[in-house]
Structures are given as structure tokens and as C-alpha cells.
Amino acid sequence: MPEREVTEAPLHRDIRILGNILGEIIVEQCGKAVFDHVENLRSLSKAFRQAPSDDLKQAFQDYVNAVSVDDRLFVIRSFALYFELINLAEQHHRIRRKREYERAERPVLQRGSIESAMAAFQARGIDAEHLKNIVEGLGVELVLTAHPTEATRRSILDKHQRIAVLLERLDDPLLSTRAARTIEREIRAEIVSIWQTSPIRDKRITVLGEVRNGLYFLDSILFDILPEVHLHLEEELTKAYPNQDWQVPSFLRFGSWMGGDRDGNPNVTADITWQTLLIHFELALSKYAQRLETMSLDLSQSSTLVPVSDELIASLQLQTASEIPSEPYRAKIDHMMARLASSRVGLETARKGSLLGSTAASNPSQSGGTDHVPDSGQKPGQDRSGYIRPYTGAKELLADLYLIDRSLRENHGAEVADAKVRPLIQQVELFGFHMATLDIRQHSGVHESSVAELLKAAQIRSDYMEMQEDERIALLTDLIVDPRPVWSRFYQLSPTTMEALKVFDIIKLGKDQLGEDCIQTYLISMTQGVSDLLEVLFLAKEAGLVQVENGEIVESRLNVVPLFETIDDLRRAPSMVEELLTNPTFKSQVRAHGQSQEIMLGYSDSNKDGGVLTANWELYKAQKAMLQSAKEHGVRLKFFHGRGGALGRGGGPVERSILAQPPEALLGKVKITEQGEVIAQRYSHPGLAERSLESAVAAVLTGSLNVQTPSMQRTETMWSSIVERLSETSYQCYHNFIYGTEDFLPYFQQATPINEIGALNIGSRPAKRKNSARIEDLRAIPWVFSWTQTRHLLPAWFGFGTAVEEYMAGLGDDPTATFGAEKNLLTERNKRMRTLRDMNKKWPFFRALVDNLQMALAKTDLTIASAYVELVEDETLARRVFAGIEAEFERTRHWVLEITEQAELLDNSPVIKESIRLRNPYVDPLSYFQVALLKELRTLSTDDPRYAETLQAVLWTIKGIASGLRNTG
DSSP: OOHHHHHHHHHHHHHHHHHHHHHHHHHHHHOHHHHHHHHHHHHHHHHHHHSOOHHHHHHHHHHHHHSOHHHHHHHHHHHHHHHHHHHHHHHHHHHHHHHHHHHOSSOOOOTTSHHHHHHHHHHTTOOHHHHHHHHHTOEEEEEEEOOTTOOOOHHHHHHHHHHHHHHHHHTOTTOOHHHHHHHHHHHHHHHHHHHTSOSSOSSOOOHHHHHHHHHHHIIIIIHHHHHHHHHHHHHHHHHHOTTSOOOOOOOEEEEEOTTTBOTTOTTOOHHHHHHHHHHHHHHHHHHHHHHHHHHHHHOOOOTTTSOOOHHHHHHHHHHOSSOOOSSHHHHHHHHHHHHHHHHHHHHHHHHHSOSSSSHHHHOGGGTTSSOOSOOOSOOTTOOTTSOOOOOSSHHHHHHHHHHHHHHHHHTTOHHHIIIIIHHHHHHHHHHTTTSSEEEEEEEHHHHHHHHHHHHHHTTSOSOGGGSOHHHHHHHHHHHHTOOSOOOOTTOOOOHHHHHHHHHHHHHHHHHHHHOGGGEEEEEEETOOSHHHHHHHHHHHHHTTSEEEETTEEEEEOSEEEEEEOSHHHHHHHHHHHHHHHHSHHHHHHHHHTTSEEEEEEEHHHHHHHHOHHHHHHHHHHHHHHHHHHHHHTTOEEEEEEEOOSSGGGTOSOHHHHHHTSOGGGTTTEEEEEEETHHHHHHHSSHHHHHHHHHHHHHHHHHHHTOOOOHHHHHHHHHHHHHHHHHHHHHHHHHHHHHHHSTTHHHHHHHHSOHHHHGGGOOOSSOSBSSSOOOGGGBOHHHHHHHHHHTTOOGGGTTTHHHHHHHHTTSOOSSTTOOOOSHHHHHHHHHHHHHHHHHHHHHOHHHHHHHHHHHHHHHHOOHHHHHHHHTTOSOHHHHHHHHHHHHHHHHHHHHHHHHHHTOSSTTTTOHHHHHHHHHHHHHHHHHHHHHHHHHHHHTTSOTTSHHHHHHHHHHHHHHHHHHHHHTOOO
């Protein structure tokens, strides 16, 4: 049997078991008629895939239309649930393959693993000292975000996780037949439960619901996995470089936007942000209390058998007036648990207070982060009267843990310290008392209007909105470094401005009471000028987050970060950063943060604005130019990559994305968003999470060590001129088609389910920034989601084919040059194709671009998309727009195949190619159902009794297609 068949056999077994169980459940729950519909549609779909014809397509559509109203919802649910189960089987197989790699007699290096990275470093002659410098400065931040396309309900995720555990148990080679049957019965029970659970929420999820959903992964998976990843890296470094003493710092961090991202989401208020911080705080303390309870059971050492350190004895003497207990570690841990409990009591006090002006908010002593009794001179953790003082922060808890750790090591207990104490130390270092650092994001226009109103109330300027940019900069620069406050509680300000000011008060309150790391970054969306940053800095100063002395900022507790999103913004970004770094006030802000400045780059809006090629190229160029400017000012830049899960929003494998950055952009540090369905795909199982995190770490290390030689720099300069030309052509093609085609918007609205997506109740944010029908005002996420649903996937590839075709047309680098002889023209074309192929093989940026294009093209299916075209009322418009899409698809497909030297898409990725091939016959029926249902829905008035059930069926197809393609937005 071929090796690939052997390795895939367990996957096929799991799929067969899950498919058989689902078939039995369909018959049991709905009757054989529904099961027969599923099987007939699957057969039709396979036949159509093998030999497409108009007759088969019509037969397919006729069958879909003939399924009764009573049956169609169950048929749709059958296909959708099948994909959920297949996804689980494939995820489990990834974990299985990882273990097989690790167990092999002669270990095979898995691509993207830490082991493969170490082998590559040794092969390249990277010395230990150089690598150690990178490791010591390592920083990987992954930020979880909620978006309108995060489609899987928490109740279903729980069931998925239980099925994953059961599949793992089936792999046990010692499993008896009887035990296997028992496990299959348990799997069956879980699938029945999923079948009987609606995949769509009845009500739109709240912001706090999103907060808890995000924390689910931190609580159930990542809290325990992060220390394992650190330990694995340390082990592999020691194995590869045994003569070096490796102490890997706690470098992996998770952040969150849930409860902090208020851009375009009126549901995220200051009160919601405060409640979010408290939920984070409560979870962190709860996790530590659980771990301490376990540690208390483990550390049963008796002082009559083994001594403890003097500092531990001194600590215990402060806690009790009686003699030192015989089990000192347990006594110490019990007291630590009591301090955590006291902190949680303070938390409850804070929770009961109102937002601002309450006892909890106005008096830090009431809220569980700082002491809530007058200091009587007692040392931390002690009150002779029996009162247990809470921890004032994670550092105090760490101090107690390190005390125990040192005592164990000093008294022949190093193994116990490594196994029982060090993991918790690392967890506290990684998660603090905040669990995940909350980012705040707001639109620049909100700050602009708030500052204008505040300055008018203070009688400083009544015409701020009319002022020129240079005038605003001059005014704000002076106001920020003036220690006198501008705001007064006697001002009558609008609710919008008061809400904006409250956010800064909450940031300070959270930092004071819950720890400095609970919030670090304030992001400004649609940053278009230096004043956008200075406005936020001014409001932060008014809240006491910025301290000034002698005309400059001496302390700043908040990173003020621009977000560059559109193509124009990215092109302006380098000059704006240069202006920022020469502004005296902002220079002192950067100095207060250790000569470091964070910059966020938006992949979604730039792609929607300019197309995939131009967006990626402008992002790459902007980074290089900003890095050069920062270097001249002695400033380190850290880029925050706002990538989406879908290929049309910067998605794709995270390691490939990291390596595609300019080498000088990494230097051991990266910050990336993890959005939508990607969170569940990467972090829903310990094995998946470990693999995903290790791939990211290996990529950051590899990218940070990829120093370009002068020869490579010269080659990239030449290649850059080619991509610049490709980008210009691609931008014109994309922009003219999307924004210049007459009546393109009606095509998009009618040929996709964009209007129906808003009813999914899968996010707390509205789908549009404004109540507008313009494409410019539509969020990038539902824009991509809609094109993905209809199998166009247009944002992920459109424009590339035209760009390459124009480049290959025969014009030389000199626009005035001509090629009169056909031979010369052919030679030039061959030369250019060789260059493009070299770029694909040797330049990580271009290779990542082409790989993502190839994946998007492979998932695109214009035969299916053509069925959606029939929904467009104007047939002439529909034919005209779709003809343009078809032509560009064929051009792009042709040139991608030429560049990658393949006969068919994904020939170089056979596993992915096979997965898509096997999924298509199950996705296609859902697509045809969706077309029929959209046609029906759009003929019904909203008060028609049939409208609600038809809409429900549409939403179930949306969910099923998302699962089948493994992409939402």
C-alpha cells in the first residue's frame, strides 16, 4: 500500500465512523426520505463534478427545488453537520500526524516545527550567542478578536471538543472491541445533541457573550498549553546547542479586542469595558486558586524530614503567631489561597459599584487590586488580627511562588519545583491578573469631535473642527505638555463626548486596580494625520495616564497606536511616522516607552480598497519605509498585523504570513490578530493549539535570523520594481471593476447573501460602519464573507491575472523600447517568466502571495457562482459583470499555474487538493439550496408567515457553506 494511503487510513476510518453515525441519526431523527434526499443529492453532485453539463446542472437544481419545505431544513442540516464532523476528523488527524512524527524511530522533522527550525539554524551555521540574543528579546502576541462572521456557537464548541477527545481514545491500539463500541455510542450521543441544537443563535450575541466566548479558549486550552510551548522551545534549544545555558523568557502573550473594540460598535461602552476587565480578572484568579489547591495536595513535604529555606520560615512567622507548622509548604500555599480569595472579595465589591463616581470606582481600596484597609505597618500578606490582605497584583503572587521554588531547590527538591511550581510561575508571568491584555480601539472621528467639544467648553478654541492640520498639531502639542487640566466636571458635554472621556477613566481605573498590563494599547482606526494620535494623547493626559514635567512627557501608561487601513493611508504612513517622530511631544511619548512605537496595519480594508496584490505590496513597502525612518530616529517599531481568517483579508497559515514580512520588521517580535473561525480552528484542542503556537514561534525565530546579504538586497530591489509595476496594473484593474463598473453594487447585493448575513446573529457589531448602501461603507468582513459564500472569492485573487499578462505582453523595462523581431519578444517573455518563477522560489513575500492566490483560486467555483448570477434582476448587467469575473479568473489561474510550474492548481499541495475535491460534492447541494431559498425569500414580505422559516433555511445554508469551505470572513 502506498505510504500516503497508510498515513491517511486512520483519517478515512474516522470519517467513515462519523459519516455512518450521522446517516443513522438522520434516519432516526427525520426518516428515510430525508436520508434518501441527502444520498441522491450527493450522487448528483458527484456526477456533475465528474462530467459537468447543462443537463446535469438543471437536474441538480430541479431536485433541490422539488424537496419539500418540511424536508429541506433537515437536508441542509445534514450536509452542514457532515462538514462539522469532517473538520473534527481532519483536525484530529493533524494532531495524530504530529505525534507520529515525534514517535518515529528516526524522527522526521515536521515542516514548521521548532525542531525543523533548529535543524535549519545549525545547517546555516547560526551560532548560539546570536540565537540567544534573539530568544531573549522574543515576543509573540496573538490577539483574539470577535467579528460578524465568527459562526460557531459556544454550546456546539463544547460538543466538538468532547467528540475530539473520543476520537483520540479510538486511537488506543490496546482498545478492545467492546470499548470501541462504547466510545462510538458516546460519539453518537454527542452528534445527536448537536443535531438537536440550532446552529444559529436566536438572538444576536452580546459583547459580554463574545468576551466569554474568547476566554473559553484561554480557560480550557491555552492556559495549560503556553507553558508547554515554552518548555518545548527550551528543550530543543538545549538539544541543538548543549553548551549554552538556555533560560527562555515568558514571551508568548494573548490579547483580546472583545469588550475593547468600539469602532463602529455602539454596544461597546465604557461600562462594558469595565465589566470585561473584571471578567478577565475573575478568571485569572479562579485559575490560580485551582492550581494552588492542586499544589497544596502535592507539596506535602514535612519539616521533620526535609528542611525549608530561612526566607520561607520568616514568611510563615509573619502569617501566624503560633509555631511553624510541620507541613510548611502547605501552610504557605493555604495563606496564598486566602489572599487570592480576599482579592476576589474585593472584585465583587468593584462589580457591585456603578461605573464612575461609585465607591468602587472612586476609591481603589474597594476593588480587589490594592489594599482596602489603612496600612498599619504590616508586611504584605499579614495582619495579626486575622485579616488577610489581598494581592495587589501578579508580582506579589509571583514573589510567593518564587519563594517556594527557591526553598525546594535549596533542599533537594529541584524536580518537584520543576514539575509542580515552575508551570504555575510561568502561567502567572504570562497571564498576570488580566488573563489577556485588552486593546482599546476607536475611530479617529470620535476623538476629533470630543476634543473639539472639550476645547470649546474650556473656551480655548471654538473652531477646532475648522482648523488646519498644522494648526491642530501645534495646539495639541502645547496642551499635552501643559500640566494644567483642561477638563472640568462643571462642563456640560454631550453624552457622546462624556462616553469617550469615560473610556480613558476606565483605562486608568483598570490599571490602578487590576494591574498595569490589563490594558496597554489604544488603537486609532482610520488614522490619517498626526493630530489623530495627539488627540488621544491629550485625552489620556486629561485622565491622568500621562505625566508631564518641564514641557515633555516623563511617564506614559498607554501606547497610542495608529492603524493604517486603506491604500492611501498606507502610502501616507511613512511620511506620517516621520512627522510623528519629529514632533517634540510625541518624541517624548516614544521615549517614555523605551524608544519603541507600535504600528498597526490593516489587511482587510486595504484588500477591499485596492485588491489582493496591491494591498500586500503597499503593506510590505510601508513597513520597509517606516522602519528606515524609525532607524534614523533611533526608534524600534513593532508592527501589529490586523489579518483576517479569510484569504481576502490577509488570511492563510500564520507561519507563512510571518515569513512574508520584511526581515528587518521582525527582530524577534510580532503581534497578529486571530479572527473569526480561525480561533476555533487553531485553538479548540490542546494538540492543535500547541502545533499552531510552535509554528508561529519557529517562524518568528526563522524570520528574525533571515539577514539579507548585499547581493540579496540588490536582487530584491530588482524584484521590487517588477512587483511595483504589477501592483499598479492590478490596482487599476481591480478598482475600475469594483468601483468603476456601472451598477456593480446591485450585482453584489443581488448575487450574494450580503443582506441576509446581517440576520445571522453571529457578532455584536453591525455589518456596516454607516447606514449606507455604498461599497466603501461596508465592512471588509461581510464583503469577503459574501463573495466566499457564492464561491466567487473575488477579493482574494482579482487583478493579479491582468497584471501579469500586461507584464508579459512584451514591453521592455524601458517604455520606449520595442521588440520588432518575434524571436526577441519570445526571449524577453521567457526571461520574465524565469524571473517570476525565481521570485516565487526565493522571495518569501512573493511566494506567500502566490500560495494564497492558488488556494483562493482552488476554492473558487464559477460554475456554482453562475447559479447565483441568476438572482440578479437585470440579466444584461448580470452577464456583463460575470463575464468580467470569468475572464479575470481564467487569466489569474493561467498565470499562477505558469509561475508555479503546475498542470493543475495545488498539484504541489496534494493533501489540500484532495480535501477540497472531497468536500465539493457536499458543499454544492448547500449552494444550490441557498440560491433557491434566496430567490424565494426575496419574493416574500417580512410579515409573510413563510418568511421566517425561509430565512432560517438560508441562514443554515450560510453556516453549512462556511463549515464546508472552512472560511467565513
